[in-house]
Amino acid sequence: MSKLEALKERNLASAKVFDYFEEICAIPHGSRDTKRISDYLVDFAKAHGLVYEQDDANNVVIIQEASAGYENAEPIIIQGHMDMVCEKESGCAVDFAKEGPDIYVDGDFIKARGTTLGGDDGIALAYALAVMDSPKIVHPRLEVVLTVDEEIGMLGAEAIDLSMLKGHKLLNIDSDVEGHFLTSCAGGMTVETTIPTDRRTQRGLAVTVTVTGLSGGHSGSEIDKEHGNANILMGRLLKALADRMDIGIVSLSGGLKDNAIPRESAAELLIPAEEQAAFAGLVNELSDLLKKEYVASDAGVRIDCAVGEEKEARILSFGAMTRVIFYLRNVPDGVQHMSRVMPGLVETSLNLGILSLKEDALCVTTSVRSSVSSRKEELRDRLEYLAEFLGGEIAVNGDYPAWEYRADSEIRTTISGIYRELFDEEPVFEAIHAGLECGILSGKIADLDCVSFGPNNYDIHTPKERLSISSVEKVWKLLVEFLKRSR
Numbered sequence: 001m002s003k004l005e006a007l008k009e010r011n012l013a014s015a016k017v018f019d020y021f022e023e024i025c026a027i028p029h030g031s032r033d034t035k036r037i038s039d040y041l042v043d044f045a046k047a048h049g050l051v052y053e054q055d056d057a058n059n060v061v062i063i064q065e066a067s068a069g070y071e072n073a074e075p076i077i078i079q080g081h082m083d084m085v086c087e088k089e090s091g092c093a094v095d096f097a098k099e100g101p102d103i104y105v106d107g108d109f110i111k112a113r114g115t116t117l118g119g120d121d122g123i124a125l126a127y128a129l130a131v132m133d134s135p136k137i138v139h140p141r142l143e144v145v146l147t148v149d150e151e152i153g154m155l156g157a158e159a160i161d162l163s164m165l166k167g168h169k170l171l172n173i174d175s176d177v178e179g180h181f182l183t184s185c186a187g188g189m190t191v192e193t194t195i196p197t198d199r200r201t202q203r204g205l206a207v208t209v210t211v212t213g214l215s216g217g218h219s220g221s222e223i224d225k226e227h228g229n230a231n232i233l234m235g236r237l238l239k240a241l242a243d244r245m246d247i248g249i250v251s252l253s254g255g256l257k258d259n260a261i262p263r264e265s266a267a268e269l270l271i272p273a274e275e276q277a278a279f280a281g282l283v284n285e286l287s288d289l290l291k292k293e294y295v296a297s298d299a300g301v302r303i304d305c306a307v308g309e310e311k312e313a314r315i316l317s318f319g320a321m322t323r324v325i326f327y328l329r330n331v332p333d334g335v336q337h338m339s340r341v342m343p344g345l346v347e348t349s350l351n352l353g354i355l356s357l358k359e360d361a362l363c364v365t366t367s368v369r370s371s372v373s374s375r376k377e378e379l380r381d382r383l384e385y386l387a388e389f390l391g392g393e394i395a396v397n398g399d400y401p402a403w404e405y406r407a408d409s410e411i412r413t414t415i416s417g418i419y420r421e422l423f424d425e426e427p428v429f430e431a432i433h434a435g436l437e438c439g440i441l442s443g444k445i446a447d448l449d450c451v452s453f454g455p456n457n458y459d460i461h462t463p464k465e466r467l468s469i470s471s472v473e474k475v476w477k478l479l480v481e482f483l484k485r486s487r
């Protein structure tokens with residue numbers, strides 16, 4: 001019996017979408033584990049006599065020719081990603097290497113027991129397969145592009161070859177608020193900075209200082225929340241200490257990912273034993289000061305210190321320490337520009353995500369984002385100049401273009417107009433300060449006109465993820481009607 005048996009009596013127009021969604025959920029398909037789901041899509045194409053292409057990364061493209069009467073219409077690209085984030089509640093026995101989520105119906109929602117559901121973005125696959133498996137739905141030539149590993153850096157979109165496509169109009173079904181149509185996204189890059197350092201041996205009182213209690217968050221969508229960056233605050237603390245006493249830096253580290261605002265940063269120092277009281281006083285003073293500064297934006301911030309033993313250690317030379325502190329006090333971080341095109345949208349930002357002090361170098365990983373490509377380059381140049389000024393260098397990876405806002409997007413105007421007409425609800429247009437596959441794809445398809453939308457899916461990437469059945473139904477009607485009118 002179907003796990004979604006309860007849907008049968010609801011007589012949904014989207015019944016086939018749910019049938020495919022259930023099949024997809026039965027196949028493990030976490031990021032980096034996409035071979036089985038990719039083969040399933042290929043099997044679908046074969047069974048329906050459709051032209052397809054599967055690449056080495058497991059990306060799949062399936063082509064379905066136009067319905068009668070639609071031969072001259074512009075092709076429509078339907079796009080989504082096949083990998084899901086596999087998160088579990090503690091104690092949950094689901095083994096994502098062997099099984100998919102255990103789904104069930106609860107009122108208007110499809111949920112998964114103890115895990116993420118993978119509605120993000122399994123529902124895009126289900127919509128695409130249901131359209132291609134419904135002879136009564138009329139449409140132009142469909143070019144279905146299903147990518148892998150979106151959730152871990154859009155690797156599939158990066159690798160895919162789309163030279164076989166004829167279309168320039170793309171529906172990205174990977175948004176999770178129904179009626180909200182995404183119109184553009186930021187481009188980005190990761191900048192690795194290396195500044196050489198040297199060390200000398202010194203005796204002193206070992207102490208540690210930690211910056212903790214911060215909220216962190218996504219370096220794109222939450223960069224405008226004024227959350228503290230633990231690494232930047234550590235730089236401020238080190239400068240305050242170095243101004244008042246002789247310190248030596250033994251170790252320094254903070255942050256785990258370039259695209260997460262760092263919540264914690266820690267340093268191990270040597271100080272003169274007689275400065276112990278002054279040191280503790282200064283740490284408390286700065287901790288209180290930060291609590292006041294961040295009272296409304298990140299109230300949990302705190303700086304703590306612990307005193308160890310007198311010992312000998314390898315500390316940064318005075319010159320190296322000065323360069324490290326200079327870097328942390330002068331490197332740009334956070335929001336740099338707000339958009340004047342889309343009020344409230346961050347246009348350009350960066351996040352000093354990871355800080356680590358090696359034996360002979362300071363290594364910093366920064367995520368840079370902008371919806372204006374020259375502003376992204378300008379920030380890259382500043383990071384490079386600062387690094388070079390301090391005797392270091394930068395390396396750039398994961399550079400992807402922005403999906404730039406088009407004032408005259410025909411696909412956006414059409415689909416949002418149909419939404420208004422069908423449901424008597426006003427569509428909302430949004431831009432996001434984070435990456436979407438549309439950004440990478442617009443770098444691969446000339447003159448791409450695209451829009452991103454999808455049904456309501458709440459608390460994605462968590463075990464609370466739940467997909468609204470009534471919203472899937474509405475978005476299905478929207479999609480079918482859009483295809484019908486695309487001639």
Ligand SMILES: [Zn+2]
Pocket residue numbers: 081120121150174
């Ligand atoms: Zn997604």
